[in-house]
Amino acid sequence: MSVTTAPAWRPARQEPGWLVRLFEYKPFLVFACLLPAVGLLMVFLTYPLGLGIFLAFTDTTIGRRGIWVGLENFQYLLEDPLWWNAVFYSVFYTAVATVGKFALGLWLALLLNNHMPFKSLLRAIILLPWIVPTVLSAIAFWWIYDPQFSIISFLLVDVLGWRTTNIDFLGSAWPARFSLIAANIWRGIPFVAISLLAGLQTISPSLYEAALLDGSSAWQRFRYITFPMLLPILAIVMTFSIIFTFTDFQLVYAITRGGPVNSTHLLATLAFQRGIPGGQLGEGAAIAVSMIPFLVFATLFSYFGLARRKWQQGEGND
Amino acid sequence: MANVAFRNVRKAFGPVEVLHGVDVDIEDGEFVVLVGPSGCGKSTLLRMLAGLENITAGDITIGNRVVNQVPPKDRDIAMVFQNYALYPHMTVFDNMAFSMKLAKAPKAVMESEVARAAKILGLEQLLQRYPRQLSGGQRQRVAMGRAIVRNPQVFLFDEPLSNLDAKLRVQMRAEIKELHQRLKVTTVYVTHDQIEAMTMADKIVVMNSGNVEQAGRPLELYDTPANLFVAGFIGSPAMNLIPGRVGSGGFEAAGGAVLPLPPGASAAAGTYGIRPEHFRLDPNGLQARVQLVEPTGSETQVFVRLADTLMSCAFRERITAGPGDIIGISPDLSLVHLFDSGTGQRLAA
Numbered sequence: 001m002s003v004t005t006a007p008a009w010r011p012a013r014q015e016p017g018w019l020v021r022l023f024e025y026k027p028f029l030v031f032a033c034l035l036p037a038v039g040l041l042m043v044f045l046t047y048p049l050g051l052g053i054f055l056a057f058t059d060t061t062i063g064r065r066g067i068w069v070g071l072e073n074f075q076y077l078l079e080d081p082l083w084w085n086a087v088f089y090s091v092f093y094t095a096v097a098t099v100g101k102f103a104l105g106l107w108l109a110l111l112l113n114n115h116m117p118f119k120s121l122l123r124a125i126i127l128l129p130w131i132v133p134t135v136l137s138a139i140a141f142w143w144i145y146d147p148q149f150s151i152i153s154f155l156l157v158d159v160l161g162w163r164t165t166n167i168d169f170l171g172s173a174w175p176a177r178f179s180l181i182a183a184n185i186w187r188g189i190p191f192v193a194i195s196l197l198a199g200l201q202t203i204s205p206s207l208y209e210a211a212l213l214d215g216s217s218a219w220q221r222f223r224y225i226t227f228p229m230l231l232p233i234l235a236i237v238m239t240f241s242i243i244f245t246f247t248d249f250q251l252v253y254a255i256t257r258g259g260p261v262n263s264t265h266l267l268a269t270l271a272f273q274r275g276i277p278g279g280q281l282g283e284g285a286a287i288a289v290s291m292i293p294f295l296v297f298a299t300l301f302s303y304f305g306l307a308r309r310k311w312q313q314g315e316g317n318d
Numbered sequence: 319m320a321n322v323a324f325r326n327v328r329k330a331f332g333p334v335e336v337l338h339g340v341d342v343d344i345e346d347g348e349f350v351v352l353v354g355p356s357g358c359g360k361s362t363l364l365r366m367l368a369g370l371e372n373i374t375a376g377d378i379t380i381g382n383r384v385v386n387q388v389p390p391k392d393r394d395i396a397m398v399f400q401n402y403a404l405y406p407h408m409t410v411f412d413n414m415a416f417s418m419k420l421a422k423a424p425k426a427v428m429e430s431e432v433a434r435a436a437k438i439l440g441l442e443q444l445l446q447r448y449p450r451q452l453s454g455g456q457r458q459r460v461a462m463g464r465a466i467v468r469n470p471q472v473f474l475f476d477e478p479l480s481n482l483d484a485k486l487r488v489q490m491r492a493e494i495k496e497l498h499q500r501l502k503v504t505t506v507y508v509t510h511d512q513i514e515a516m517t518m519a520d521k522i523v524v525m526n527s528g529n530v531e532q533a534g535r536p537l538e539l540y541d542t543p544a545n546l547f548v549a550g551f552i553g554s555p556a557m558n559l560i561p562g563r564v565g566s567g568g569f570e571a572a573g574g575a576v577l578p579l580p581p582g583a584s585a586a587a588g589t590y591g592i593r594p595e596h597f598r599l600d601p602n603g604l605q606a607r608v609q610l611v612e613p614t615g616s617e618t619q620v621f622v623r624l625a626d627t628l629m630s631c632a633f634r635e636r637i638t639a640g641p642g643d644i645i646g647i648s649p650d651l652s653l654v655h656l657f658d659s660g661t662g663q664r665l666a667a
């Protein structure tokens with residue numbers, strides 16, 4: 001055989017370096033990629049939360065390292081009328097403000113979903129209360145509720161003449177409670193209205209046309225088409241809204257600081273009051289921790305109560 | 319059941335008029351297809367009949383009653399939407415029973431009516447499903463079922479088959495037509511597909527840019543198209559429309575070919591129309607060069623060039639010629655259409 005075969009040429013293969021091999025090792029790569037996010041979460045979320053929960057089981061005060069006292073702080077809170085007061089007002093504040101925000105927010109969203117002139121300008125204006133820093137709007141409300149310079153009192157007394165005396169918004173318990181709720185509703189409406197408007201816009205107009213041909217009235221279209229189709233988004237927006245409202249701090253602390261006579265303390269403001277100005281870090285932490293069960297319950301309720309309808313899931317069920 | 323009439327119906331969106339005076343009569347029990355290219359106003363006309371758009375001018379009557387100011391729910395119509403518009407949060411049963419639920423019908427009536435419609439459409443097994451769990455064809459049937467349970471005077475269909483695949487479209491086409499034959503309800507059906515129009519309609523209304531170009535029975539439109547638009551729109555493969563003028567030896571096409579004219583042809587003709595299937599093979603006919611051969615099995619479509627004029631021909635015979643070969647063809651003179659050079663209207667032969 002005179003056939004000569006040239007040896008097949010292969011490109012030289014370089015052995016990859018140890019660093020390359022390390023990063024090609026998937027578990028390591030996963031670890032390396034997750035590290036920054038996990039690190040940030042650990043430092044800024046898990047550590048403060050963990051420390052807060054730990055402090056709740058100690059009798060730490062400012063300037064003195066406490067000792068482990070078990071559930072003593074919580075036992076004390078259960079007998080503390082101020083804590084019960086704050087629990088009552090937190091729940092009341094959240095419930096009334098959420099109902100108000102959703103009623104008005106849904107109404108606004110329905111209005112804005114219609115064709116009207118200057119629609120985008122109106123939508124931008126609606127967002128304003130949400131864009132303004134809370135403390136700033138709280139100060140504005142402080143003035144609105146001022147016993148002497150309140151613009152509402154001015155309107156009712158001096159302009160319209162409906163009243164002879166100024167209204168005492170923040171001087172006694174119930175007016176103060178409702179004044180704060182009104183401020184919270186004002187601040188919360190944009191979030192609800194814009195989120196629900198986004199939800200409304202996902203509903204196909206042909207569904208309304210079909211319902212129109214099926215003989216529905218405007219109320220029936222809302223009752224049978226708009227509302228059920230909005231429920232999933234409503235549930236998510238409501239979950240967020242409840243969490244934000246229940247944990248509210250800025251509005252109350254800026255306007256009343258929990259007064260008069262502790263009647264408007266939310267759990268968050270009471271926790272701060274006890275922990276920082278009062279110096280009882282352990283007790284303040286216990287109050288903060290006591291919010292967790294309420295939040296978990298509210299979240300589970302709105303999530304499982306309102307979200308996840310069968311019709312949203314694509315799979316067959318036969 | 320009822321007849322429907324459009325009397326000089328106009329529609330303007332702001333300053334833009336999209337329908338310029340439409341006159342159409344629809345007999346009781348007739349299946350009428352509104353067909354035309356997109357933007358011709360056919361869907362707008364249907365939505366005006368449904369009451370979803372108001373009427374700028376003119377009258378629409380259903381059962382000899384002017385319905386211009388009648389709200390949609392009182393017009394006694396049912397509509398099938400292009401995207402079906404099924405209520406996603408309701409089961410098939412609830413979707414179909416919704417109109418009766420709004421009218422506060424007794425439960426027994428609801429159940430029997432839905433069962434009747436479900437039986438007609440073969441939906442009995444699917445009544446407890448949600449729209450998301452259905453295939454495209456099943457959703458289409460539910461949308462039709464929702465219309466059937468209302469026992470309307472008039473059925474409206476707005477491009478109902480355009481979201482289905484080709485095979486399903488043919489099947490649903492047959493089902494809709496069969497449904498109409500069973501229920502004999504006046505039906506107005508909008509489509510841009512001229513094959514759907516030809517196969518389903520008792521009467522076709524061809525529309526173009528807000529005007530009715532021609533209304534008539536499908537074969538009437540095929541055999542005697544009123545003008546160039548209808549001639550080009552109806553029929554697949556499309557009619558050859560060859561511009562040129564009438565000369566001494568025949569029709570002198572702009573591309574240089576000379577085509578034979580039927581006797582007594584008007585000198586006003588500016589376009590020569592001949593359907594591809596109206597050419598026959600004839601060794602003594604026009605000598606044309608084959609450009610492309612497309613066999614479909616049942617027939618063979620051949621694109622030929624005669625001087626610089628391109629024409630398509632369809633033959634039942636199998637063609638052995640390939641590109642570049644010369645074949646002899648001659649048009650069936652009795653089926654040649656001539657169109658006026660100015661108005662584009664068909665000239666009576």
